[in-house]
Amino acid sequence: MNYTLHQLKVFVEIVTKESITKAAGTLFLTQPAVSIQLKKFQDQFPLPLTEVIGRKLYVTDFGREIALTAQKILDEVATIDHKTKVYQGKLAGKLKISSVSTGKYVMPYYISNFVSQHPGVDFSIDVTNKQNVVRDLEQNKIDFALVSVLPKHLTLETIPLLKNSLCLVGGAEREANREGDIMTIFQEEPLLFREKGSATRNAMEAFIDGRNVAVTKKIELTSNEALKQAVIAGLGYSIMPMIGIKNAVDMNVIKVIDYPGLPIHTQWNIVWLKNKSLSPVAKAFAEYLTSEKEAITEKYFGWVNV
Structure with missing residues (x-):
């Protein structure tokens, strides 16, 4: 061998x-x-x-x-490396985070400086849908999760980060050519959905169901980026988190539509199981977020609360 x-x-x-x-x-x-x-x-x-x-x-x-x-074997090798760094007085270990898909536009900004300050920390993030994130929490596979909707059946510790707003959007060209009242969009236009298990899809379906709207055509896409590109291309309309489409809105290729009851406001949160014993690295990261989150939010996401 x-x-x-x-x-x-x-x-x-x-x-x-x-x-x-x-x-x-x-x-x-x-x-x-x-x-x-x-x-x-x-x-x-x-x-x-x-x-x-x-x-x-x-x-x-x-x-x-x-x-x-x-x-x-890989775990033992990592342990050797971490113990060496600990003896050198450095913070070392693994930090595992699971994030809902749209969280990829958020999490890098809150982890970047921490990882840079502590090169002995091995950082991994699994970007997936809410269903998988909740499963990872339940099975204690991760240190932290980034979610916009808190799972009610779990007892969690929470660090709120910033507001999450979901808006009705369409491609700028399609919206410019659309005829009719905005109130007919959900009945008459193709609607673009994330896959089942996505928090964005759940929010969109709950909003539509609450208005007893009969949807005529659904198109399903399995990532936020694919959904954004489909909206830009004019395939239909969707309810999407502003955090993932701001650049496209600024470039005027996606149009935010003022619709009664929207946007939907939730909150981005870093969470972990309440009874979880945090490792030194995880505890240091939680303390870092608590002290630095406001400065990070203001620097990178000041537009969110505008």
Whole structure:
């Protein structure tokens, strides 16, 4: 056996994501690079680690066993590195955050300086939908979560960050050519939705259901960025968080529509389980956010409360 730590890391990510493409995105590698590392790793075993049926990758039982052991090895290597830095008087350890999809426009600004100040901290963030974020919280897989709607069934500690506003929007060109009263948009125009499990979709559906509107056409997209591009292209109308579309609004390619009952206001929050024992790194980050959040919000998101 002559596998490398890099190959172990790549294989664990492939097993976690059950996709070479998704693993490549998380690792900031190209898909061919990940495929090459998987092949080199596989060549050292007499049994298959993965198999492809149709166009989908499946991890074999043997592959999952190897992935578990590989993760233990990576954890031990990280422990060695962290202990070395601790003995040098540096803050060191892992910080795991799960964020709802639109949170990718928020979280980097609140984590950047902390990570820069503490190079011994290994930081990872999983950007996914609300359903998966809540599951990660429930299973205690993460230190913190970034959410705009608090899960009511969990007892949480909370650090409020900034306001989140969801507005009715359409492509500027489509909106300029639309005829009729704005009150007919939900009945007569195609509506663009996020996938099931998304907090944005839940808010949009709740708003429409509350008005007993019969939607004529739905189009579903699985990311906020795809939804934004679809709105710009004129495929239809949607209710979207302003945090993710401000640049497009400023460029006048997306039009915010003044509609009764909108925008919907929620709050971006960093949360963690109330009974969770925070690691030194996690505790330091919570203290950093508490002391620095107002300055960060004012610097990067002063427009939110305008």
